[in-house]
Every structure is written in C-alpha cells, then in structure tokens.
Amino acid sequence: MKMGRNSLGEFEQAVLLAILRLGPNGAYGVPIRHDLSERLGRLVSVGAVYTALERLDRKGFVSSWIGGATDERGGRAKRFYRIEAPGQRALDAARVATSKLWAGLPEGAPA
Amino acid sequence: MSEPHVHWLGRHLGPDLTHRVMIIKNKLVTVSKWRIYPTVFLFALHERISKDEATSLPGLLRIALGITRGNVFVFVAFGEWTKGEAKRAAFELASDDPTIPFGTVGSKSDDPADLTMPEIGQKLLPFIVPKKLRDAVTGDLTEDFRTFATRWGRSYALRWLWWELAGLCIRRFGPTAIITTVGVWFRQKLGW
Numbered sequence: 001m002k003m004g005r006n007s008l009g010e011f012e013q014a015v016l017l018a019i020l021r022l023g024p025n026g027a028y029g030v031p032i033r034h035d036l037s038e039r040l041g042r043l044v045s046v047g048a049v050y051t052a053l054e055r056l057d058r059k060g061f062v063s064s065w066i067g068g069a070t071d072e073r074g075g076r077a078k079r080f081y082r083i084e085a086p087g088q089r090a091l092d093a094a095r096v097a098t099s100k101l102w103a104g105l106p107e108g109a110p111a
Numbered sequence: 112m113s114e115p116h117v118h119w120l121g122r123h124l125g126p127d128l129t130h131r132v133m134i135i136k137n138k139l140v141t142v143s144k145w146r147i148y149p150t151v152f153l154f155a156l157h158e159r160i161s162k163d164e165a166t167s168l169p170g171l172l173r174i175a176l177g178i179t180r181g182n183v184f185v186f187v188a189f190g191e192w193t194k195g196e197a198k199r200a201a202f203e204l205a206s207d208d209p210t211i212p213f214g215t216v217g218s219k220s221d222d223p224a225d226l227t228m229p230e231i232g233q234k235l236l237p238f239i240v241p242k243k244l245r246d247a248v249t250g251d252l253t254e255d256f257r258t259f260a261t262r263w264g265r266s267y268a269l270r271w272l273w274w275e276l277a278g279l280c281i282r283r284f285g286p287t288a289i290i291t292t293v294g295v296w297f298r299q300k301l302g303w
Binding site: 028029030046050051066072073077078079 | 227228248253
C-alpha cells in the first residue's frame, strides 16, 4: 500500500518529534541525530537524518534556515529546522491513528 | 548473590554497538551482536557456553540488554545485583571511570590536529552530498568527528567517519551503482 503525500513514515515521525523537542533554536543535524540515536536505541547516520529532513522539507512539513558558523564545525554553518503547520497536523494525525490502532488493547500486549 | 561467576561488563567499544564484552565463569568473552536479546539467546550465540548451561543459571532468564545515553551498556536489568556485578566487573578489568568505553582508555587525545577531520573526507563530500546540504553535512561531520576524537580517540572517529561517508555514498548513488563500479574496477585490475 502506498503512503499518501501527507502521511508520515515512522522515521519521519521520529525526526519531527526530535525537532519539536529541541525547539527552533536547537534543531540542527547533530542534536537531531543524537536525540534520535538515544531514543531509538541505535546509531542513526547523518545520511538517514538528512534524507528524512529533505523529504519532510519537500512535503512542506518543515522549513530550514542557515545559522551561524562556528570554529568547532570548521567554519561551516548550521542548518536549523522548524516544524510548519502541515507538519504539526501530520503529527497530530499520526498520533490519533496510532491511538485508534491501540484502542481496546491492554498495555504490553503479547507479540 | 546466587550467580557470582557471571558478570556483564556493560561495555562496548563505541556507539556503533558492535562489540559487547562479558565474563562468564572468569573467561572474557566477546559477542559481536548488538541487538537486544534475551540473555539465553545471547549465550546461545556464543559457542563457549551451551544453551543448557545457560538455562541452568538461575535468575538470568529475564536479563536483557539496552543502551544508555553515554553508550554504556546497561543490563536492563530486572535485579539490582546484575547492575552491580556488571559495574564491578568493568571496574576490575579496565578502567577507573565506568563512563569510558571499554578498550579505549588511553586513546584520547588533546592534540588539535587529531581532532580535525581528514582533508580527504572534506574533499569527498562535494561529490556525495547535494550542494544545498553540503555546508550543513560537512559541519555536522566535523563537529561529531571532533566530539568522537576527543572522547574515544582519533582511530574510532576515523572509523565512524568512513562509515558515514560510505552511507552517504550509497544514499547518493544507490548500492547497484557502487557495486557495479567496484566490480568494474576489480575486473580491470584483475584483467578478467
């Protein structure tokens, strides 16, 4: 089954939530990746994060802007991300869908 | 404490989670799998201890592994003694600081040259990262390289960097293109 243009994949959802958690002034590649690695319990690669961010950008779920450069980044600028209204709506919809799917099942249901 | 001979070191060699160390009956045993397994399965993965032997150890069935923020293994541990034993074993074997990954003690460096991403990595990036993201990705890799080199040494940071670059290559060109290129190169090299 193909996912609709406005639906969210699991990883995309995780990236959006990481951006939400970090806030607009903290959400750039490195902290997003670290947040995901920590919460998902596995090492998340730079490529995976930027691929998801690009996809979300194309869907209009996030927007980005260039921040300042720092010495520790070899003089390279940070690209910050923030969630836009369609992204927020998609997250809400994903949450509702997940709740519906879990409805009626006890917590910790056997696999 | 009913199982004094089984210690979980709760350690690995870095955040790529490729290496686990445990001690079973005073033998240092390494296990390369990193996923979360029930203990018995983890034991069964290793040939030095049989499943029967593992299951005969009381109290271990409910132990699983997980990972903490500092990349230190935990033993999600349904029993305080397990955690305590793991910490004690790690302390005895390697370091005086349980937050430093096992096997990397002494490899840290403060030399600024060691903390800089190698030039070849920076030269490769324009070929494998789209122009729009080039600055951001290069900056992220530089920042993380510095962090890893400081915490776990340059050799670890280099391994991580090459792994990331390989991942970026595959995402950019696709596995088929890369396998084909490598195949053609080998074919020319070997004269097939």
